[in-house]
């Protein structure tokens with residue numbers, strides 16, 4: 001398929017239609033899986049379980065087969081969920097989460113009636129996976145897991161599971177978004193490593209990276225060298241010492257700290273880009289930068305009225321739109 005000659009609006013409306021069909025097909029597939037399971041039709045096909053039939057015969061990956069089986073079981077319990085999956089207000093992932101929670105309740109001896117399950121589904125409608133998990137934990141009164149798990153792995157990495165309070169998590173996410181200029185792929189482990197390295201350096205007064213080439217900062221150095229290749233990439237290091245992020249001085253004029261603070265406050269610390277047609281505000285907190293609405297190079301002023309906050313993606317898109325950078329190839 002070649003979409004090179006399609007217009008932007010053709011692509012957007014095409015994708016919208018396809019997504020609708022995909023949801024419809026997914027929900028039809030779930031009904032079929034239920035029948036295959038109920039009638040044990042996998043036996044006829046030479047498999048001893050519906051899971052093997054889905055993975056080996058139909059070619060689903062293990063996780064895709066598992067998700068569809070879980071979702072199908074929820075559909076059996078609460079058939080009304082079908083209309084919500086079709087309209088897109090309940091995703092396959094959410095169905096899996098709900099089904100897993102219901103199964104857990106059953107396992108510990110708690111009865112959840114069909115009516116309660118239906119109400120549960122209504123409560124998680126249109127929520128993110130994160131919100132869904134929280135609602136399920138609250139509604140089903142599932143006790144928080146309090147243990148901390150540290151598990152060594154074969155490649156010398158360590159798998160760490162731990163609980164954070166809502167405030168601790170909020171703080172960590174905030175630190176991560178402030179670091180998003182440096183750690184550009186949202187990698188939480190690298191953000192934690194970076195914060196730890198900075199703390200160590202402040203305490204001990206030397207960068208640990210120099211002493212240990214195999215450590216996480218080596219990974220960060222890769223990020224930085226990636227950053228250096230992007231001439232228009234952002235440049236704040238938030239007063240942190242060890243990892244140098246280059247500043248493209250010609251392009252960036254000094255904006256007084258008080259002005260910056262005012263612009264960030266006006267923007268409520270998130271991207272102010274508003275889609276010109278549908279009025280959708282971006283709201284991202286990722287790689288935030290102060291942007292000149294009309295660039296200085298195009299005669300824009302340095303007045304606060306010409307300043308706004310944009311995320312990295314919209315900042316680069318705006319630079320492209322004004323012809324200040326070339327499209328990537």
Ligand SMILES: [Zn+2]
Nearest residue numbers: 271282311314
């Ligand atoms: Zn944005």
